[in-house]
Amino acid sequence: MSGRIKEEDVAHVRERSPIDEVIADYVQLKSAGGGQKKGLCPFHDEKSPSFHVTPSKGFFHCFGCQASGDVIAFLMKIDHLSFTETIERLADRMGYQLRYEQGNFTPAPAGNRSRLIAANALAAKFYQEQLNTSPLAAHARELMTKRGFDKGACETFGVGYAPDEWDGLTKFLREQGFTIDELETAGLSKMGQRGPIDKFRNRLTWPIRDISGDVVGFGARKLASDEEDQGPKYLNTSETPIYKKSQVLYGLDMAKKEIAKKRQVVIVEGYTDVMAAQLAGITTAVATCGTAFGADHIRIIRRLLMDDDAFRGEVIFTFDGDAAGQKAAMRAFTEDQKFVTQTFVAVEPNGLDPCDLRQQKGDLALRDLIAKRVPLFEFAIRTELALHKLDSAEGRVNALNATAPLVAQIRDKSLRPEYTRLLAGWLGVEVETVSSAVAQGVKRQPQQSAPVVNGEEEAPQVQWRPNPQEPRLILEREVLKARLQMPSLISNWREIESGAFTHPAYIQLAQIIAAVDEQSSIEIEQISDENMRALFTELNVEPIRADGEVTGHYVESIVARLREVGISRAIAELKSSLQRLNPVENEQEYNQAFASLVALETTRRGLHDLALRSI
Incomplete structure (x- = not known):
């Protein structure tokens, strides 16, 4: 990167980057009618989609957390990019060559995302070439073959080999113009006793990609014996500005479309497990990267599984059959409560x-394993039951005491009675006995400390923002939406009385609109206030509440109705003033006020008739 990107190139990239296509790499979008699309917000937890995208306007807005903006703002927020990095990524996406104001090359800062992505991409190619061509990689190729993966499979998943050298990769990337600081920041190199050395040596490597397909890190399996290499069997890239292991799922870039299509995701434990599953036809398989499946992973999966405003898919965990796998499954039980799937x-x-x-x-056999899945609640309960001797009275009592709290933890109240009956059958005791134990467990459950709406934490409300559902403000909101979305249908904006809008935010936005030419579109760059920019985007994205097509007659009617309501308020205030005036002592003032009242009444009746005729 060199210098500042030319303004005309920024405008070109913004205009030709379809916002719905870019966002679709992160969020499963469904049609919301009227040219709108919607999905689950990627910026906060929610069960019902409140994240709207308007492709024709190039804006997104979440009605839950108020995140909003254009395609550039979306990428900057979701991937923590700078403005320049975002433009460069969008330009790469569309194959457009950017031009810069300055011609001299200046290295980017070490933390620059585009530089770190470029370094990782070159490292992935380097490792792949080593696996394919280096004589020293023979044992790595042999291991992959023994595991059932041929050269084609390795190439599909980008499997590579980190050579058994101190600084093979580091030297290669230095020759490509990367600095030591950049390579350390990317997690590819580290400082040794005599200078920078490779982070991975004599290991198989798997490139870890984010949901958009950029290489952000690596997973690496050691090939030497424990005596030769005392490091861990699997070693991941340390956390970097572009790699957060709790927010990445290996294989998601390949599986995301199938996950959304089939409404299913299969969570496996390792890189080769993902490869095996994908090659066996389980195209929805992904894996965590050296960490437990957690809340951030859940948010990613939930966004992909949304369908018709609901979660109709399946999340299938596969665990090793050993004790560690059983423990992982039980841990997933507690996280499962966050799924609606x-x-x-x-x-x-x-x-x-x-x-x-x-x-x-x-x-x-692998496909059959997935087909024979059992509900997680059942698995958790049966896993606990297996620890007790159910052929004795004492064993059954102990088992009941251990499993009743598990049933009590099921937050979906409609499921508890069914699992109560199932548990009674598995234990061989009366249903009433189990019901009583479950009820006691429910009473002991801790209370939610945060505001909860429909089982999820309520998004924090922003005080300045008008409530979209406030009945007395809906008309004001609809008129503003019509002016922003269809400016050609309102030719008399400056005729709207100053008192027509009552909420401070609507008043301020109406003043911004009044400052531009009649019927002209307003660009977000013309608005400096951050709150107004957010409201501007929100109203551009929110559908207009018309029954069917939004016509000139409809817009004329709501403008007339808004003016009528505003004038009615002015009339009420004027009548109140007249009642306080003495017509004898304040004759001139009284007559002027009365004349104004008559004029306002005439205008109000005309607007009322216009509103009715235009419907």
Whole structure:
């Protein structure tokens, strides 16, 4: 990168980057009618979609958390990019060559996202070439072959080999113009006793990509024996400005479209498990990157599984059959409460992970494992029951005491009675006994400390912002939306009385509109106040409440109605003033006020008739 991007190039990139297509890389969008699209907000947790996109205007707005803006603002916010980095990414996306104000090359700062992405992309190619061509990578290729992956599979998933050298990658990237600071910041190099050395050496590597497909880090498996390499078996890139392991799912860039299409996601534990599942036909498989499946992962998955304002998909966890896998499944039970989807567990009885299962028994066996999934609630309860001797009275009592709280933790009240009956059958005791134990467990559940709406934390409200559902303000809101979205249909904006708008935010926006030419469109760059920019975007995105097509007659009617309401308020105030005036002592003032009242009444009646005729 060199210098400042030319303004005309910025405008070109903004105008030719369809906002719905860019956002679709992060959010599953559905038609909302009237040219609108909607989905689950990527910036806060929600169950019902309040995130709206208006492609014709180039804006997005969330009616839950108030995030809003254009395509540039979206990418800056979701990927934590600078303005310049965002323009460069959008330009790369459309294959457009940017021009800069200055001609001299100046290296970007070490933390610059585009530079870190470029370094990781080159590192991925370097590792792949090493695996394919280096004689020293023979043992790496042999291991992948033994695991059931040929050269084609390795190329599909970008598998590579970090050579058994101190600074092979570091030297290569330095020759490409990257600084030591950049390579350290990217997590590709680190300082050794005699200078910078490679972070990964003598390891198989997997490029970890974000949801948009950019390489942001690597997972690496050691190939040497424990005596030769005392490091961990699997080593991931340390957290960097572009890599946050709690916010990345390996394979999601490949699986996201299938996840949205099939409304299913399969969570596996390792990189080779993702490869095995994908190659076996389970095209919705993803994995966490060296961390437990957590709240950030849940938010990503929920956005992809939205369908027709509801979550109709399946989340299927696969765990190793060993104790660690059982523990992971039980931990998922507590996180599952945040899902609205149906959540299942698939554990191979002999303890085989998906990669081993495919290798030993073939693709069909792996597909069968997923097909035979069981509900997570059932798995959690049965896992606990397995720890007790159910053939004795004492064992059954202990098992009841351990499992009743699990049923009580199920937040979906409609499911509790069914699992109460199932638990009674598994234990061989009366349903009433289990119901009583579950009821006691429910009473002991901690109360929610944060405001909750429909099972989720309510998004914080911004005080300056008008409530979109406030009945007395709806008319003001509709007129503002019509002026912003269809300026050609309102030719008399300056005729609207100053008292027509009552909320401070609407008054301020109306004044901004009045400052431009009649019927002219307003660009967001013309608005300096951040609150007004947010409201401007919100009203541009929100559908107009018309029954059917928005016509000139409809817009004329709501403008007339707004003016009529405003004039009615002025009439009421004038009548109140007249009542306080003595017509004898204040004859001239009284007569002027009375004349104004008559004129206002005449105008009001005309507006009332116009509003009715225009409907």
